[in-house]
Amino acid sequence: MSKVTSILLVGVGGQGAILVSKVLTQGLIEAGYDVKMSEVHGMSQRGGSVSTQVRFGEKVYSPIIGRGEADIMVAFEKMEAVRYAEFLKPDATVIVNDYEIVPMSVATGELAYPQGLTEELKENYNTLAINAGQIAIEQGNARSMNIVLFGAMVKALKMDDIDWEGVLRKVLKPSILEVNLKAFRAGYEAE
Amino acid sequence: MKHLLTGNEAAARGAYEAGMMVGAAYPGTPSTEIFENLPQYGDSLYCEWAPNEKVATEVAYGAALAGVRAMCAMKHVGVNVAADPIFTASYNGVNGGFVIVSADDPSCHSSQNEQDNRHYAKAAKLIMIEPSDSQECKDFMKEAFDISERFNLPVMFRVTTRVCHSKSLVEFSERTEVPYKEYKRTIQNVASPAQALKNHPRLEQELKDVEAWGNTCGLNKVELNGTKIGVITASVAYQYAKEAFPEDTSFLKLGLTNPLPMDLIRDFAAKVETLYVVEELDPFMEEQIKAAGIPCIGKEKISNMFELNPEKLRAMVFGVEPDVKNLPVKAVPRPPALCPGCPHRGFFHVMGKDKNFVIAGDIGCYTLGSSKPLAAMDSVVCMGGGFSLAMGMSKAFELTGRTEKKVFGVLGDSTFFHSGMTGALDIIYNMGNVIPVVLDNSITGMTGQQDNPGSGETLMGKPAPAVRPENVLRSFGFENVIIVDPQDLKAMKKAVDDALASEVPAAIITRRPCLLLKKVKHDIGLCEVDPDKCRSCKMCLKVGCPAVFFKDGKATIDKTLCVGCTVCAQVCPFGAIERTR
Numbered sequence A: 001m002s003k004v005t006s007i008l009l010v011g012v013g014g015q016g017a018i019l020v021s022k023v024l025t026q027g028l029i030e031a032g033y034d035v036k037m038s039e040v041h042g043m044s045q046r047g048g049s050v051s052t053q054v055r056f057g058e059k060v061y062s063p064i065i066g067r068g069e070a071d072i073m074v075a076f077e078k079m080e081a082v083r084y085a086e087f088l089k090p091d092a093t094v095i096v097n098d099y100e101i102v103p104m105s106v107a108t109g110e111l112a113y114p115q116g117l118t119e120e121l122k123e124n125y126n127t128l129a130i131n132a133g134q135i136a137i138e139q140g141n142a143r144s145m146n147i148v149l150f151g152a153m154v155k156a157l158k159m160d161d162i163d164w165e166g167v168l169r170k171v172l173k174p175s176i177l178e179v180n181l182k183a184f185r186a187g188y189e190a191e
Numbered sequence B: 001m002k003h004l005l006t007g008n009e010a011a012a013r014g015a016y017e018a019g020m021m022v023g024a025a026y027p028g029t030p031s032t033e034i035f036e037n038l039p040q041y042g043d044s045l046y047c048e049w050a051p052n053e054k055v056a057t058e059v060a061y062g063a064a065l066a067g068v069r070a071m072c073a074m075k076h077v078g079v080n081v082a083a084d085p086i087f088t089a090s091y092n093g094v095n096g097g098f099v100i101v102s103a104d105d106p107s108c109h110s111s112q113n114e115q116d117n118r119h120y121a122k123a124a125k126l127i128m129i130e131p132s133d134s135q136e137c138k139d140f141m142k143e144a145f146d147i148s149e150r151f152n153l154p155v156m157f158r159v160t161t162r163v164c165h166s167k168s169l170v171e172f173s174e175r176t177e178v179p180y181k182e183y184k185r186t187i188q189n190v191a192s193p194a195q196a197l198k199n200h201p202r203l204e205q206e207l208k209d210v211e212a213w214g215n216t217c218g219l220n221k222v223e224l225n226g227t228k229i230g231v232i233t234a235s236v237a238y239q240y241a242k243e244a245f246p247e248d249t250s251f252l253k254l255g256l257t258n259p260l261p262m263d264l265i266r267d268f269a270a271k272v273e274t275l276y277v278v279e280e281l282d283p284f285m286e287e288q289i290k291a292a293g294i295p296c297i298g299k300e301k302i303s304n305m306f307e308l309n310p311e312k313l314r315a316m317v318f319g320v321e322p323d324v325k326n327l328p329v330k331a332v333p334r335p336p337a338l339c340p341g342c343p344h345r346g347f348f349h350v351m352g353k354d355k356n357f358v359i360a361g362d363i364g365c366y367t368l369g370s371s372k373p374l375a376a377m378d379s380v381v382c383m384g385g386g387f388s389l390a391m392g393m394s395k396a397f398e399l400t401g402r403t404e405k406k407v408f409g410v411l412g413d414s415t416f417f418h419s420g421m422t423g424a425l426d427i428i429y430n431m432g433n434v435i436p437v438v439l440d441n442s443i444t445g446m447t448g449q450q451d452n453p454g455s456g457e458t459l460m461g462k463p464a465p466a467v468r469p470e471n472v473l474r475s476f477g478f479e480n481v482i483i484v485d486p487q488d489l490k491a492m493k494k495a496v497d498d499a500l501a502s503e504v505p506a507a508i509i510t511r512r513p514c515l516l517l518k519k520v521k522h523d524i525g526l527c528e529v530d531p532d533k534c535r536s537c538k539m540c541l542k543v544g545c546p547a548v549f550f551k552d553g554k555a556t557i558d559k560t561l562c563v564g565c566t567v568c569a570q571v572c573p574f575g576a577i578e579r580t581r
Helices: A017-030 A078-083 A117-124 A132-138 A142-157 A164-171 A174-189 B007-017 B032-036 B053-065 B076-092 B118-123 B134-151 B161-165 B193-214 B237-244 B262-270 B284-291 B310-318 B344-351 B365-370 B385-399 B413-429 B469-476 B489-501 B539-543 B567-571
Strands: A004-012 A034-038 A049-057 A070-075 A088-097 A126-130 B002-006 B022-025 B046-049 B070-075 B098-104 B127-129 B155-160 B166-171 B221-223 B229-234 B250-254 B256-258 B274-278 B357-360 B406-412 B434-440 B480-484 B506-511 B527-529 B548-551 B554-557 B577-579
Touching: A004 A017, A004 A078, A004 A142, A017 A034, A017 A049, A017 A142, A017 A164, A017 B002, A049 A078, A070 A078, A070 A142, A078 A088, A078 A117, A088 A117, A088 A142, A117 A126, A126 A142, A132 A142, A132 A174, A142 A174, A164 A174, B002 B007, B002 B134, B007 B032, B007 B134, B007 B155, B007 B161, B007 B166, B022 B032, B022 B053, B053 B070, B053 B076, B053 B098, B070 B076, B076 B098, B076 B118, B076 B193, B098 B134, B098 B161, B118 B127, B118 B155, B118 B256, B118 B284, B127 B134, B134 B155, B134 B166, B134 B193, B155 B161, B161 B166, B229 B237, B229 B262, B229 B284, B237 B250, B237 B274, B237 B310, B250 B262, B262 B284, B274 B284, B344 B365, B344 B434, B344 B489, B344 B506, B344 B539, B344 B567, B357 B385, B365 B406, B385 B406, B385 B413, B385 B434, B406 B413, B413 B434, B413 B469, B434 B469, B434 B489, B469 B480, B469 B506, B480 B489, B489 B506, B489 B567, B527 B554, B539 B548, B539 B567, B567 B577
Parallel strands: A004 A070, A070 A088, A088 A126, B022 B046, B022 B070, B070 B098, B098 B155, B127 B155, B229 B250, B229 B274, B357 B406, B406 B434, B434 B506, B480 B506
Antiparallel strands: A004 A049, A034 A049, A034 B166, B002 B166, B127 B256, B221 B250, B527 B577, B548 B554
16 A cells, blocks of 8 residues: 555644645645545544544545554644654654643643653654743744644655645635744744 | 545535425534535535424425425434434335435444444435545435435434545536436325335335346446455455455445345456455444355454554454554644633533532533533433433432432533423423533534534524524523623533522523634623732632643743633632633
8 A cells, every 4th residue: 555644633622733635635635645534523622632634645544543543643732742652654744833732630730741751752763842822922923823833744644846835825814824924934934 | 627525525415406495404514514515515405403303304304295305414323313214214114315414433432322324324224325535425415315215215324433534536517407306295204004004015126126226326336356365345344455455356346235236246256265354343244245155254353443544454354464563652632622712611511520510411512511520411312311310310319318419411502402402391290309411612523513403593594583592491481591701611610500599490501601602793802811820729720721731840831822801810710820811
């Protein structure tokens, strides 16, 4: 079977992964790939842990992956990166947002938010940890955090032949385009 | 040009292209978006949200009898509600094509069980079609209407969460306008015992005709790649198996799965050395294939629980475990929670305080009232079950002298209209010692804001009469219907006390629109903690709001999440939380 690349986007319901997957899939389709994508709806969206899977290649069958199958993970929240780490290939690339969202069990003091997450990820995977929220604020709008992460992912994908900025121009509303283009470039450059 | 669509979007497109004229559904994950995607074709067809799945099925079936192509859609447990008309529709037959979409949810992403509705197709004697991706959702839908008319039978269009919610590329066609079929009064449509006895042999013959046709029809495909291993599969399991099995594996991919095309299966089985049946959940195909005397391997290796994926199949069938790194740090659970500003929060906070309250809950966002720290729910079974379960509990407590228990039945506005009304009627008729509570947030919330008989608008965007739950309850005989804003905790508490003290039958309606409802202007603000006043008592954490947490020993509110509902401020004994804008 020809090579299929699997991307895993993980985070907490409402963090903007849907827009990222939309831009990503649009670019991949324009580049001529077969694309499949899977996401969750309903109960699990209410502040719960969510994952979106995007797979592309010459021919893709399964819309979802299992353990040990993702090439790239983008984690919008750092504990979610660890939750889904078992889905990564041993040589996978991880882009992790250095950002915490406290679950209810931690807020009530019942459990503790785990420490040393990014260090653990760095030790095991090719990991880029960025403070996407801070970068987004520097570029003009905190809400572009998702596009900052998208920029970092595009660099990791090494698919510069796709006109990602052109895709952003098509998908985004004109009123938020400029700030998101800046966020995209800053994410691409982030180290 | 190809479009990247979910299976649900593609199924809606397929119904449109097939000339579907009347559609009815009740929302339920993972089926909901099929009907959300129909109003865009509103110039060509009619579609509605029905109060429940039984009504939806009957509306669609009535339209089919009247001679047009008609469809209903529901989640798997919705078929339980709709089973009554479905089991007799096959006896009576159709006129225009009739398609019943059943959206199953292996792994319970958003459901109370993972029942396998393929059994319904067999039990109710329906034709069953199973697409495996979005293109097939569109193409098979057209086929479903054709064969429903050709064989005079309802078609179950069975999809699963990964078929519904995965996106893949789809090519469109034009809509085919299908002329309506003549309508004549016929005794075949009257399911009297005498007529049923005549209809049944006809139905059995029709199913035999479908099976014979299925042996050669285009819905079933043979891919011969080798003689060593053969796989019989259907639905999304086909996609998983294609990645998990070696390249020289032959496939019989079935699109028509009831009745099973047994000659085709036998023929395929004879061509391979080892035959596997790969299907999610129950051994539906496997048992029939084995009963036909065809040796195959199925649930001996492949689990009958939870959804599959290529990696699980490799492990189950070939014993190949994935190469996975085990991180020493572990994530703590992050279950879903009621949104910040959710109107249900105030209600459950008040209810959680009295340990003698027994709260029979129901299916909806408010099921989350069962989670910590609110933890104010005793049972959840099915849509509409809240009131009736409460009735049974109260009778049992009464008969056994446990009179300190105060029983409440709790459900939402959409659930009330769905099937809660009949439970309320039972409480009145049989004089139950139960307080029915309708959590009225003016919308069907959990499935993503669909209109219902109380919301004042139809699926097609037209204004509609808004039925008020209090008018229904009063007409039943609940003389004391207390309507309260659940976000006002004092008023909420008083409503509960007053209902318990009432000498006439009492009911409570908590009324505040869901914060996600876009057509309502919400009073959005922000609450902030004065750290000097905060004494770290953690009372504010007991409301279970995702925006409230502790940092450096003091209560803190996440400004990006808080909407200023003030529930946390109302429970703070030291006045440390205030709404600042």
